[in-house]
Amino acid sequence: MKITAIETIPVQVPIHPERAIRSGRGSHIVSPFLLVKVHTDEGITGLGEVSCTPGWSGEDQVTAAHFIRNFLAPLMIGENPLHIEALTQRIQKRIAHNAFTKAALEMALWDILGKTAGLPVYRLLGGPVREFVPTKFSITGVEPEKAAEIGAWAVEQGFRKMKVKVGTSPDVDVARVMAVRAAVGPDIKLGVDANGGWSPRVAVQTIRRLMEADIYFAEQPVQALDMAWMADVRSQVAVPVIADESLYTLQDAMALVRAGAADVLSVYIGKGGGIGPARKVAAVAEAAGLTCTVGSNLELGVASAAMIHLAMATPGIGAEEYPCDILGPFFYADMLLADPLPIVGGQARPHEKPGLGVELDEEKVEHYRVK
Ligand SMILES: [Mg+2]
Numbered sequence: 001m002k003i004t005a006i007e008t009i010p011v012q013v014p015i016h017p018e019r020a021i022r023s024g025r026g027s028h029i030v031s032p033f034l035l036v037k038v039h040t041d042e043g044i045t046g047l048g049e050v051s052c053t054p055g056w057s058g059e060d061q062v063t064a065a066h067f068i069r070n071f072l073a074p075l076m077i078g079e080n081p082l083h084i085e086a087l088t089q090r091i092q093k094r095i096a097h098n099a100f101t102k103a104a105l106e107m108a109l110w111d112i113l114g115k116t117a118g119l120p121v122y123r124l125l126g127g128p129v130r131e132f133v134p135t136k137f138s139i140t141g142v143e144p145e146k147a148a149e150i151g152a153w154a155v156e157q158g159f160r161k162m163k164v165k166v167g168t169s170p171d172v173d174v175a176r177v178m179a180v181r182a183a184v185g186p187d188i189k190l191g192v193d194a195n196g197g198w199s200p201r202v203a204v205q206t207i208r209r210l211m212e213a214d215i216y217f218a219e220q221p222v223q224a225l226d227m228a229w230m231a232d233v234r235s236q237v238a239v240p241v242i243a244d245e246s247l248y249t250l251q252d253a254m255a256l257v258r259a260g261a262a263d264v265l266s267v268y269i270g271k272g273g274g275i276g277p278a279r280k281v282a283a284v285a286e287a288a289g290l291t292c293t294v295g296s297n298l299e300l301g302v303a304s305a306a307m308i309h310l311a312m313a314t315p316g317i318g319a320e321e322y323p324c325d326i327l328g329p330f331f332y333a334d335m336l337l338a339d340p341l342p343i344v345g346g347q348a349r350p351h352e353k354p355g356l357g358v359e360l361d362e363e364k365v366e367h368y369r370v371k
Helices: 061-076 084-094 099-117 144-157 170-184 200-213 227-236 250-259 275-287 301-313 362-368
Strands: 003-011 021-023 026-028 033-040 045-050 137-139 161-165 189-193 215-219 241-243 264-267 291-294
Touching: 003 061, 003 362, 021 161, 033 061, 033 099, 045 099, 045 301, 061 084, 061 099, 084 099, 084 275, 099 275, 099 301, 137 144, 144 161, 144 170, 161 170, 170 189, 170 200, 189 200, 200 215, 200 227, 227 241, 227 250, 250 275, 264 275, 275 291, 275 301, 291 301
Parallel strands: 137 161, 161 189, 189 215, 215 241, 241 264, 264 291
Antiparallel strands: 003 033, 021 026, 033 045
16 A cells, blocks of 8 residues: 555634633634545545644644645655554654644554554554543633633533633632632532643642642643753642643653653643654653643544544553543534544543544535635
8 A cells, every 4th residue: 555645624613712722821712723634545545633723832734734745745655654653753853843743644644554454543552441531621711700600511511520721810810710619519620721821939839729729730830941840849739740831752751750840741642743652652651650641732523533542542541530631522613523523521432433433524624624
């Protein structure tokens, strides 16, 4: 089998205006994503999704299409798509950074492998280590009353664990989390995600104040600029610290472990450049006695499916304690899939079909295509 062409489709699907994420790192109110189709000479097509935002990884659908067309497609066309590891190495070396762009191609190769073998990707990765993927809701950093309303709504949707976005201003952060706690009651597990919005000193002070709201983790309290900041905060607070923006590569994972800077690693398929790289990060966490969760850049259907396969088959992802952020259907007008993923409040499941198990709804894709 050979790769014959790589097609890219820029899409933009509206995000629910009230639930759209605002946090210490700014707002995620539009998703300038790129769908990818890797075509082969045997009629099998692999699907991928560049779930990128400029503020997160410095990519958007224009940069992704450029790098795929001019740099990555030329080294993949004519190659055997089943040589996933070798192609991933070549993709990684061809251009620096742009991890979400690379990940779209890697996940498409897994889709082709699964369709060729007649097996879902999670079975190719070793089979299920859980019945379903536990998920948590993410409450945007809006004013306390509005956040409380969203929290109550999320409970109605079936979520038992949530995180609240903080990192805007300490007093409002505390008021927001307290309001959500009052709205959801004592039995819901609540964490906070500052997206690097606090200084080390403010992080320690604010996390200590938030203990009154019975939080059970603090995600990325400080910026990723210096790992020592995270280690400093972690040594002074009573809750586990999750590293998100501080972690892109396998070497970041190792550095976080060495620095004692995190208790939990937030792995993404996008951040390391694919499903394989994400599993390597999870193995580092396992070796260090840490655990992982799967974080989100608000993926649409194709990349959400890839996240579900990853979490279904990876024991280093401790999704029961730190549920994954696989939340697209709660945010988007449409996930662009012909057959919606079985994602409900608190639980995500893969389709039991070959590859990623999803097909695009081509009419919807056309509707949301950026022209
Ligand atoms: Mg995060």
